[in-house]
Amino acid sequence: MKISIIKIGRGCGRWVLDTNEILQQGATGAKVQQLQEILTALNLQPGKIDGDFGAKTLAAVKQFQQQQGLTPDGIVGKKTQDALTCGVK
Numbered sequence: 001m002k003i004s005i006i007k008i009g010r011g012c013g014r015w016v017l018d019t020n021e022i023l024q025q026g027a028t029g030a031k032v033q034q035l036q037e038i039l040t041a042l043n044l045q046p047g048k049i050d051g052d053f054g055a056k057t058l059a060a061v062k063q064f065q066q067q068q069g070l071t072p073d074g075i076v077g078k079k080t081q082d083a084l085t086c087g088v089k
Helices: 030-041 055-067 078-086
Strands: 005-008 012-015
Touching: 030 055, 055 078
Parallel strands: none
Antiparallel strands: 005 012
């Protein structure tokens, strides 16, 4: 599965995480792989892109959340998905 990256003015990246599901540690599948690809594009090192939401993906999600001023709980819910969609601050 590929992700969409669109450059919008002032270097803001837009990544489309194609899910309405909440992703968290223990989740597996294509949506997690897509998340890992986005985190890798943001240089957050989620580990191997294998569709397994393990400890390294959890750490990368928490780092992203902290960078965005979100609660670093490691859960990729609506607020985190919105932040990923809007790109980085």
